[in-house]
Amino acid sequence: MVEPAIKIEDLSYIYSPETAFAYQALSNINLTIQGETITAVIGHTGSGKSTLMQLVDGLLIPTNGSITVGKVKVTPNSSKEDFAQLRNHVGFVFQFPESQLFADSVIQDVMFGPLNLGMSENAARRNAKEALERLSFPTNLYERSPFELSGGQMRRVAIAGVLAMDPKILILDEPTAGLDPNGRKELMQLVQQLHEEGKTIILITHQMEQVAEYADQVVALSHGQVAFNGSPHELFDDQSRLQKIGLVAPQTVRFAQKLQEQGVHITKLPMNVDELAEEIIKVKKGMTGYGK
Amino acid sequence: MAIVEVKGVSYTYPGSNEPTLNDITVSFPTKEWTTIIGHNGSGKSTLARLIDELIPTSAGEIIVDGVPVDAEHVGDVHQKIGFVFQNPENQFVGTTVEDDVAFGLENHQVPRDKMQFRIKQALNDVNMLEFAKKEPAQLSGGQKQRVAIAGILSLRPKILIFDEATSMLDPQARLNIIQLLKKLKVEKGFTIIAISHDPAEAVAGDNVVILDHGKIMASGKTTDILTNHDLMNRYNLGLPFTEQLKAKLKAKGIPSPEVYLDEEQMIQWLSQQ
Amino acid sequence: MGNKVIFGIYVPTNSIIHRLDPRLKFMVCFWYVILVFFANSVLTNIWLGLVLLIFMRLSKVSTKMYWSGIKTLMWVIIVTALVQLFFSAGGHTYWQWHFLSITSAGIVQSIYLILRFAYIITISTVLTVTTTTLQLADAIEHLMKPLKYIKVPVNQIAMMLSIALRFIPTIMSEVQTIMNAQRARGMDFSQGNLFQRAKKLVPVMIPLFVSSFKRAEELAIAMEARGYDPNRERTKYRVLTWQSRDTYALLLVVLISIILFALKIVF
Amino acid sequence: MDKSTQQLNKLIFAALLLAITIVFGRIFIIPIPWTHGNVNLCDAGILIAAMLLGPVYGTAVGGLGGLFLDLISGYTQYAPFSLIAHGLEGLLAGWLYKKAGKNKFAEYGANLIAILVMVICYFFADSILYNWVAGVLGIGTNILQGIVGMVIAILIVPTIKKRINL
Ligand SMILES: Nc1ncnc2c1ncn2[C@@H]1O[C@H](COP(=O)(O)OP(=O)(O)OP(=O)(O)O)[C@@H](O)[C@H]1O
Ligand SMILES: Nc1ncnc2c1ncn2[C@@H]1O[C@H](COP(=O)(O)OP(=O)(O)OP(=O)(O)O)[C@@H](O)[C@H]1O
Ligand SMILES: [Mg+2]
Ligand SMILES: [Mg+2]
Numbered sequence: 001m002v003e004p005a006i007k008i009e010d011l012s013y014i015y016s017p018e019t020a021f022a023y024q025a026l027s028n029i030n031l032t033i034q035g036e037t038i039t040a041v042i043g044h045t046g047s048g049k050s051t052l053m054q055l056v057d058g059l060l061i062p063t064n065g066s067i068t069v070g071k072v073k074v075t076p077n078s079s080k081e082d083f084a085q086l087r088n089h090v091g092f093v094f095q096f097p098e099s100q101l102f103a104d105s106v107i108q109d110v111m112f113g114p115l116n117l118g119m120s121e122n123a124a125r126r127n128a129k130e131a132l133e134r135l136s137f138p139t140n141l142y143e144r145s146p147f148e149l150s151g152g153q154m155r156r157v158a159i160a161g162v163l164a165m166d167p168k169i170l171i172l173d174e175p176t177a178g179l180d181p182n183g184r185k186e187l188m189q190l191v192q193q194l195h196e197e198g199k200t201i202i203l204i205t206h207q208m209e210q211v212a213e214y215a216d217q218v219v220a221l222s223h224g225q226v227a228f229n230g231s232p233h234e235l236f237d238d239q240s241r242l243q244k245i246g247l248v249a250p251q252t253v254r255f256a257q258k259l260q261e262q263g264v265h266i267t268k269l270p271m272n273v274d275e276l277a278e279e280i281i282k283v284k285k286g287m288t289g290y291g292k
Numbered sequence: 293m294a295i296v297e298v299k300g301v302s303y304t305y306p307g308s309n310e311p312t313l314n315d316i317t318v319s320f321p322t323k324e325w326t327t328i329i330g331h332n333g334s335g336k337s338t339l340a341r342l343i344d345e346l347i348p349t350s351a352g353e354i355i356v357d358g359v360p361v362d363a364e365h366v367g368d369v370h371q372k373i374g375f376v377f378q379n380p381e382n383q384f385v386g387t388t389v390e391d392d393v394a395f396g397l398e399n400h401q402v403p404r405d406k407m408q409f410r411i412k413q414a415l416n417d418v419n420m421l422e423f424a425k426k427e428p429a430q431l432s433g434g435q436k437q438r439v440a441i442a443g444i445l446s447l448r449p450k451i452l453i454f455d456e457a458t459s460m461l462d463p464q465a466r467l468n469i470i471q472l473l474k475k476l477k478v479e480k481g482f483t484i485i486a487i488s489h490d491p492a493e494a495v496a497g498d499n500v501v502i503l504d505h506g507k508i509m510a511s512g513k514t515t516d517i518l519t520n521h522d523l524m525n526r527y528n529l530g531l532p533f534t535e536q537l538k539a540k541l542k543a544k545g546i547p548s549p550e551v552y553l554d555e556e557q558m559i560q561w562l563s564q565q
Numbered sequence: 566m567g568n569k570v571i572f573g574i575y576v577p578t579n580s581i582i583h584r585l586d587p588r589l590k591f592m593v594c595f596w597y598v599i600l601v602f603f604a605n606s607v608l609t610n611i612w613l614g615l616v617l618l619i620f621m622r623l624s625k626v627s628t629k630m631y632w633s634g635i636k637t638l639m640w641v642i643i644v645t646a647l648v649q650l651f652f653s654a655g656g657h658t659y660w661q662w663h664f665l666s667i668t669s670a671g672i673v674q675s676i677y678l679i680l681r682f683a684y685i686i687t688i689s690t691v692l693t694v695t696t697t698t699l700q701l702a703d704a705i706e707h708l709m710k711p712l713k714y715i716k717v718p719v720n721q722i723a724m725m726l727s728i729a730l731r732f733i734p735t736i737m738s739e740v741q742t743i744m745n746a747q748r749a750r751g752m753d754f755s756q757g758n759l760f761q762r763a764k765k766l767v768p769v770m771i772p773l774f775v776s777s778f779k780r781a782e783e784l785a786i787a788m789e790a791r792g793y794d795p796n797r798e799r800t801k802y803r804v805l806t807w808q809s810r811d812t813y814a815l816l817l818v819v820l821i822s823i824i825l826f827a828l829k830i831v832f
Numbered sequence: 833m834d835k836s837t838q839q840l841n842k843l844i845f846a847a848l849l850l851a852i853t854i855v856f857g858r859i860f861i862i863p864i865p866w867t868h869g870n871v872n873l874c875d876a877g878i879l880i881a882a883m884l885l886g887p888v889y890g891t892a893v894g895g896l897g898g899l900f901l902d903l904i905s906g907y908t909q910y911a912p913f914s915l916i917a918h919g920l921e922g923l924l925a926g927w928l929y930k931k932a933g934k935n936k937f938a939e940y941g942a943n944l945i946a947i948l949v950m951v952i953c954y955f956f957a958d959s960i961l962y963n964w965v966a967g968v969l970g971i972g973t974n975i976l977q978g979i980v981g982m983v984i985a986i987l988i989v990p991t992i993k994k995r996i997n998l
Binding site: 794 | 873
Binding site for chain 1: 331332333432433434459460462463464465489490491528529530533536537540541544546555558559560562563
């Protein structure tokens with residue numbers, strides 16, 4: 001059993017406190033995320049997903065409560081060094097990460113993170129190359145300016161920039177936004193591969209199909225609070241709760257539920273089209289078998 | 293009857309050595325919804341911009357509602373076509389919602405006393421009237437996109453072009469916008485040209501055009517194109533949900549009807565078996 | 566949505582001053598600064614101070630807000646006043662050391678100087694806390710209009726200003742996002758001296774300018790699609806309307822000025 | 833691209849540079865040790881705008897940026913002076929930079945002259961509003977602020993120029 005990678009206790013966060021514009025983005029969050037799993041974080045726009053993840057990466061200082069990542073624990077009074085420690089364990093790929101590229105070449109940009117961690121030029125270069133290779137980024141483009149790449153390639157460089165710091169935990173904020181179906185598929189395969197290599201993955205997403213297909217655990221936020229924490233199966237099984245949080249089940253699940261309403265007996269909620277087809281076939285075969 | 297006719301159009305961006313569009317001929321039927329689909333970089337946006345004279349046509353001819361699209365008729369063409377873009381942030385010009393809707397009216401020199409009514413009406417059509425005084429920073433992406441739609445509705449165009457206008461929204465907001473468009477098409481008789489790389493969005497429309505590397509690969513009724521799995525897979529487009537299901541069932545030896553079925557029809561068919 | 570970025574120092578209290586025409590407030594603010602130059606006696610200074618106090622009360626904005634305006638310049642005020650105090654001559658001399666002296670004239674002059682600072686800073690604050698950024702821009706646009714006759718492209722400048730205002734919050738949150746993303750890659754912005762810190766902003770600024778350029782391209786196309794042409798006349802939706810309360814306020818200011826000059830001449 | 837589109841693109845880009853300048857002036861405020869003063873980075877925005885878009889837009893971004901920054905920060909008394917000080921700064925930086933061609937030292941010189949003129953303008957502003965002592969007290973921080981802006985501008989302009997085609 002892997003020990004919990006992240007533990008969040010009584011966490012609250014207020015933007016611009018003590019001003020007329022103070023805004024409580026998170027209140028009283030309690031969560032545990034297991035190591036080497038894929039956790040999906042979902043919720044309506046403005047529910048606090050990005051805020052929570054920035055706290056986990058030590059980019060914001062909690063107003064209340066604590067966050068423990070591995071052996072590091074931070075509270076509102078922790079020192080700057082503690083928050084920096086947090087950042088060493090956690091890698092954060094922001095939404096549209098390609099818009100943060102700045103260096104003159106791909107390799108320089110990927111080396112930026114490792115160099116900031118205090119690595120030598122050589123070690124940083126080695127790390128950068130390793131990260132790019134893992135993303136199967138073409139070797140002949142290493143010296144190219146990152147601004148002369150296609151959208152999909154730019155996104156890979158940006159992700160490599162985070163991977164090169166070798167974090168144990170990787171947070172991805174809507175990594176597939178703006179990509180065409182092919183690009184989306186490739187990126188999710190990459191995420192799956194990183195997970196298999198032993199990384200703990202946290203995936204912020206609006207795509208329920210991705211949740212159903214890839215996540216071990218789902219955390220649903222609603223108005224800055226945890227509205228659900230459990231398996232995708234549990235979440236999608238309870239329609240009334242889903243509605244209350246303002247979410248819609250993936251198409252396969254909705255389809256199966258409608259079939260059930262029509263009297264077709266489906267035993268297991270399908271999490272993807274394959275499972276749905278199988279369920280339908282089971283029912284059909286059962287019926288034809290019965291008919292004989 | 294086609295309200296937009298594109299005849300033999302090619303286009304090469306200045307400084308580029310390959311044509312982005314290559315001898316395109318296609319037409320968009322009046323009061324129908326046509327979706328252009330194709331992978332990233334296939335030339336969809338370029339085609340849409342040519343139709344609205346946002347870039348000048350270099351070869352071929354485009355006719356919009358009887359008016360030739362050229363430098364001389366830019367004003368007319370812009371009057372007939374309303375254009376909504378992908379990024380809700382980068383088309384919100386006004387400092388408040390009502391100012392943004394007013395922007396187009398100001399450009400078309402609509403007198404001030406007529407503006408108020410038209411702004412109100414347009415905001416009402418997209419259910420944003422109560423947000424008239426809000427600033428863009430106080431709106432969600434979906435709300436901004438509604439304001440963009442109101443901005444063009446106030447100009448009373450005949451044709452609406454949506455260049456991936458929902459791709460940056462969350463699924464709920466996306467669904468709402470598609471519902472809104474369906475309503476507008478039926479109630480006001482707009483011709484809609486939508487661009488998407490997601491075939492799931494094409495199911496809302498009447499016709500589909502497939503673009504690949506600057507060429508038209510297929511065009512026709514939505515139901516015909518989306519059920520043609522060979523075609524869709526050849527251009528790496530992915531299938532809409534019900535078609536995916538049909539394909540899987542067929543592979544497992546359960547054949548389903550050849551015609552296109554939406555979710556409801558599919559459920560009907562399955563439960564009647 | 567809670568995403569309202571704090572930017573200027575506007576305080577929404579909807580007081581009578583808030584509701585005045587921004588053009589008027591603008592002119593009054595500058596006129597008051599000019600009046601301050603004429604205040605060189607006890608009575609005139611008291612009169613202007615009194616007027617200012619009434620403005621402050623009417624604005625319904627807390628005194629703390631006004632005080633913070635003065636506080637930021639405290640250091641400059643103190644040094645300037647001390648120089649005035651030690652280097653002025655005239656009247657009774659209380660203390661002398663080489664070329665430094667404290668005289669009665671020096672004391673009075675430095676008190677007037679402190680008051681001048683306080684009055685000018687505070688009247689500026691009154692304008693800013695009671696007028697939204699949007700109103701300020703509208704006022705500037707209107708006040709700029711006469712420049713048309715000397716061929717200044719007033720319409721384009723007004724469009725530039727309005728687009729800039731619209732995108733300030735967007736750019737602000739973009740700056741925050743880019744900074745956070747670079748911090749997530751191990752950057753520490755708070756270390757180092759002035760120049761080292763400035764240098765650390767390079768990985769923030771390059772993405773910011775590049776994305777702004779792309780944004781400008783998209784925005785220009787979107788504006789063109791809606792019929793915008795920088796060289797053509799446009800009608801205008803947002804107009805400032807002069808109300809009767811503005812006329813009364815204007816009359817009041819005239820009265821205040823007359824009293825000031827009367828105090829100067831009579832006493 | 834035809835000419836009017838290009839003209840519009842420039843106008844809008846200038847507007848965004850103006851927004852950036854105002855944001856820099858409000859959020860990048862670095863305190864100077866040992867004094868109670870601080871410097872902001874609005875000059876970086878102005879110099880960059882002038883170098884990228886030339887003297888006309890340099891003047892517009894500088895003048896409007898200076899003016900507006902004062903208005904929203906509560907320094908209305910400085911607003912007319914800032915309009916002139918930063919307007920001239922943008923004008924000179926844009927014009928001299930163009931003249932400098934590819935010569936590195938001439939580029940630095942162009943920036944320095946622009947900054948110097950800005951500093952002088954503020955000296956007169958403080959002297960007129962208060963007295964010459966206040967004017968002298970401002971010189972140090974204004975020079976420092978100008979130099980910091982110039983360092984940033986010179987560091988990033990070459991890179992940005994490669995990435996955008998105006
Ligand atoms: N810098 C900020 N200042 C003030 N409020 C903020 C700031 N950033 C976010 N907020 C507010 O906090 C709330 C939570 O924002 P957050 O970005 O965490 O939401 P989210 O769940 O990630 O939304 P989305 O799905 O749109 O990305 C929102 O209401 C947002 O407006
Ligand atoms: N302004 C431009 N200058 C030069 N080349 C361009 C320009 N705009 C687009 N292109 C190129 O033209 C091709 C087609 O671009 P277009 O934007 O029409 O594609 P698209 O189908 O809309 O793609 P997406 O789904 O990513 O929006 C691409 O290869 C692109 O790189
Ligand atoms: Mg978010
Ligand atoms: Mg496109």
